[in-house]
Amino acid sequence: MTEIKLYNTKTRRKEVFEPLDPDNVRMYVCGPTVYDRAHLGNARPVVVFDILYRLLRHEYGADHVKYVRNFTDVDDKINARAAETGRPIGDITAETTQWFLEDMAALGALEPTDMPRATQYIPQMIVMIEDLIAKGHAYEAEGHVLFKVRSYAEYGALSGRSVDDMIAGARVEVAPYKDDPMDFVLWKPSSDDLPGWNSPWGRGRPGWHIECSAMAYELLGARFDIHGGGNDLTFPHHENEIAQSKCAGHGFANVWMHNEMLQVEGKKMSKSLGNFFTVRDLLDQGVPGEVIRFVMLSTHYRKPMDWTEKKREEAEKTLRRWYSQIAAKPNDGYRTPNAFLRLLSDDLNTSGAITTLHGLSELGNVSELKGGLKLMGMLDEKVPGWTSVVSFDLLPFQAMLLDARVAAKKNKNFSEVDRIKSILLDAGIEVRMSKENVELEITPSFEPKKLEQL
Structure with a gap:
């Protein structure tokens, strides 16, 4: 077996990868919010972690690797798109989810083992939020439930920033119901025109960060091997995921991986x-x-x-x-x-x-x-x-050109050779002729239909 080394954002060094269970290697990657077409930047983490998925399957066996990538299908951007277009939210998310799958398949990305949608795991999110409240890591305020950032002493370790530095340098939502500016939303109320689910705190919907923590726990367990995503997610999304999950008593991910951005x-x-x-x-x-x-x-x-x-x-x-x-x-x-x-x-x-x-x-x-x-x-x-x-076989055309050249040398007439060569070049096939051989190579401008003339 080949030794795999991965850079761990959490430890800031490259480490030998040692799965918790070689027979059940587990990876979670944050997926898209489905409200529009995936842009090129959205595709980079898909391609990057598809390579890792393939490598892990190669080393540990396809049946021993579980890869989860979620769809966020409840989000304010989706709500805004529905309001803008007048289309039902379910129609928008169904359509854009399918777009995403088709476009990523066109890039050669394998489908993950599981592709959960946030709306399928609302009960699990509610249970996790209740647990955080019971343990003193979250509180209810005006229909919202917020995570108490300062209740988790290691907050900021992943991104390498202190809470006070983050308050000074980040745009945080200032709200009267917050005990601390850095506290983030686990649950928020929904008006009648927005998606909502019944909960102990009234009709509402989950905050973004709780989604991945709940789905990862449900599908991969309290501890798993790798959590990935773009480096724009390191803070606040992944920092918040760690805080929630650790305070809920989960070990969460051993290795954190982040890809850089695209220009x-x-x-x-x-x-x-x-x-x-x-x-x-x-x-x-x-x-x-x-x-x-x-x-x-x-x-x-x-x-x-x-x-x-x-x-x-x-x-x-x-x-x-x-x-x-x-x-x-x-x-x-x-x-x-x-x-x-x-x-x-x-x-x-x-x-x-x-x-x-x-x-x-x-x-x-x-x-x-x-x-x-x-x-x-x-x-x-x-x-x-x-x-x-x-699948395009160039050998018949290579033989055709060789035969034509042999005949041309006998007849002292190279017009047929020139005709064949001209058609090949026009079809986007590079022709290299030496005394002994003929080599053909397909170029980016290849148009096989033009070869029908031959």
Whole structure:
């Protein structure tokens, strides 16, 4: 078994991963709030933790890894979208949840073992809140229930900030019913026009933070191995999750992992800058999902990732070259390269792993190239875009050109060679001819329909 090392945000160092139970490795990742299409930044944690999920399955066995990623389907943003559009909240969340699943599948992401919706776990949240009140870690005020931040002495340990520093530097909700500015909402009242559930504190709905604590406990138990998400969740969301769960008597997660944010052409993605786009925008523009995935994995997850048009072009060119190599040797099996696996196991060093794949391609080692790509979530027949390249057989056209050249040398007439070569080039196939051989390679502009002329 390969030793896996992961950077733990909680301890601020890279550690050897030792699961609580190797037969039941458990991971929780914070999922989306479903009110709109997933933008490119939303996709980064999905791709990052999909790689970790695949690595854990590879090492411990698919049946021994449980991966939970939630959907937040009760939220003020969803309420606002319903008010804006006049559509029922249930219709909005059902539609956007399906959008998310389809778009992430297009990026090659496996579906987690469990994908709970917050609204399915309201009773468990209420029980947890009642327990926190009983233990003196929460209190009711004007229909709200708030967590007493100062009742948890280690609050701020994950993000590395003291409570007083956070009050001074953060925008906290100032409300007359709070005992302390840092106290956060576990339950809040709902008016008749908003989603609500009956509770000991009146009709209302949960705060955001309690959702993940309750769902993680219900599906993974009091202690589990890994909790992940974007680094924008470190504070306050994950800090609050830890406080709630620890005060409820749960051990919670051993390892905390956070991916860095995404930029576009060196700038923060923003609608005002005109560089904001969704995953679906790119897919509809014809960018294959595996190209989006490849660009994301070309940067280490703990570094800011910059999406650029140049990176997209380079990724597409690389994948087309690799896939055409694979297509030329359809009978070669899969073998995961050791050097590749060691790099991937070293805190998900995907950029280093990709460098290894470049080397394998140059050596013509197709079986290990395939094995590495497969572990990275590429070469998936279910993902649109790659099959037209991988399954496309260039050998007949290579033979056609070779035969035409042999005939041309005899007849002293190369017009047929030029005709075939011209059609191949127009179809997006690079042609390299030497005295002994002809090599064909599919380029990003490949259009197989144009080959019908041959």
